Amino acid sequence: MNNSELPKYFKFDKDEIWFEEFEVEKKTMKITYKLNKILSYCTSKYQEIALIDTNAFGPCLVLDGIMQSTTKDGFIYNEMITHIPMLTHKKPKRALVIGGGDCGAVRELSKYRELDSIDMVELDEVVTRECIKFLPEISGGENFDSRVNFKFGDGVEYVKNVSQKYDVISIDSPDPESYAKDLFGEEFYRNVKKSLNDDGVMVCQSESPMLHMDIINNTREILKDNFNIVRTYVAFVPSYPGGLWSFTIASDVYDPLNLDQNRLPDTTRYITREIAKSCFNLPNFINNLK
């Protein structure tokens, strides 16, 4: 492909290639990465998909010009969105990931022997195919655990109609732009609840407390209408604008503050038994959550 046919977030400057990401919505800051190479670029039915090899963060997935997963820090997000709900539920057998096209979340779930099945409903099969090929350090490449089932399609539709129920559901969505907006809506969360067993646990990424307290508060309000227990926890994700990232977890039965950190697999790179507990200690400026 000719450079001039590539989107404008790729900048060519003499011998250098840079990828320039705008902070979503407000366009008040941008992070720019020097690239070793554009590994691949294509458009699917849903979006522009780029795999880029950055100097600072290694190979990365970019969707519609927004950084999604980097090899250097992607494990932080993927660990936090899977291990916290898995340790919160006492006996999880069936897990579902909605989104999570980079396969990092299902890879973390595969570390739990007690799971019988791990389903992943990703809208865009092309994203998964590209990540298997170009992001093996996150996706694990082609060798998937035999319990993993890919179900490509719309997660919003999936939870409307699914018959068999889950113990743990992780909602690994992109920012609430365009096609992902419904993944932050009321109807979706009601259907997620219906897709859980009575003692099920769900978690979603709820954006940056530095930049989007509105999204955190909105997500918490919807979840509180549907679940007895709702808690927000945080982790560092250096490659996301705002650095500090939030996740919101909900259940009718299990309180995440009592999670069993001793079941944490010993192959994690970010989360420790201590962090599994202390990630719920929120900074004062976000302690006044609704």
Added chain:
Amino acid sequence: MNNSELPKYFKFDKDEIWFEEFEVEKKTMKITYKLNKILSYCTSKYQEIALIDTNAFGPCLVLDGIMQSTTKDGFIYNEMITHIPMLTHKKPKRALVIGGGDCGAVRELSKYRELDSIDMVELDEVVTRECIKFLPEISGGENFDSRVNFKFGDGVEYVKNVSQKYDVISIDSPDPESYAKDLFGEEFYRNVKKSLNDDGVMVCQSESPMLHMDIINNTREILKDNFNIVRTYVAFVPSYPGGLWSFTIASDVYDPLNLDQNRLPDTTRYITREIAKSCFNLPNFINNLK
């Protein structure tokens, strides 16, 4: 001043002004901020000093093109570099800040009634003057606590010669570039130790674990040669490249893991009693510290 006389890290694009910061040393990524206004720009004997009003982080201090303090997240760094050593020492009476020209650290120290004196040795008086004028939310403006003493000069020289000893010393240095290099060296830390009472506590910022594990390990090695107890803790600083920031604290007597969180002032915005403890829970990927 004419725009063309300003340094190249200011970009003028139609009606817009942007400030472009390179990640130090490696130049593999940059963060760019849209500006409302350049509040002031001058050169002192030591450096280029810019005060800029950013859309995303409010008014900020920039030295030689590197972001130092932002109004939106500067409190995180300033709280972490003062409250942890203050709670670690059992009866601090005299505190010293080396660097800290934005006055945020001495402002946090002022919250402790038990302190008799708070000294600040900043190399560049112009930085402090500009921050008092343009960053009142960090510096507190002109109304300083009467215990605060400004001693403008070289911190490296100061600890060589000072006669009265301190209980707590916070080393609030910029990145280890040019004139700040000595603030990361062996001789400096030996003199810091000499400037402390026998049960004194010192802390320094030790850069980002995502980008500079070498600096963290080097700092820890030097401190371990000089102190019985050396510990590293972390905080989020969204506006610094790498997001996750580290601090290393040392004492011959007090173990920071036993700090007294109940003495924490109730006016902090980031640190809570829980975070004062859990900031020592390091992610797995930095648990193999030297």
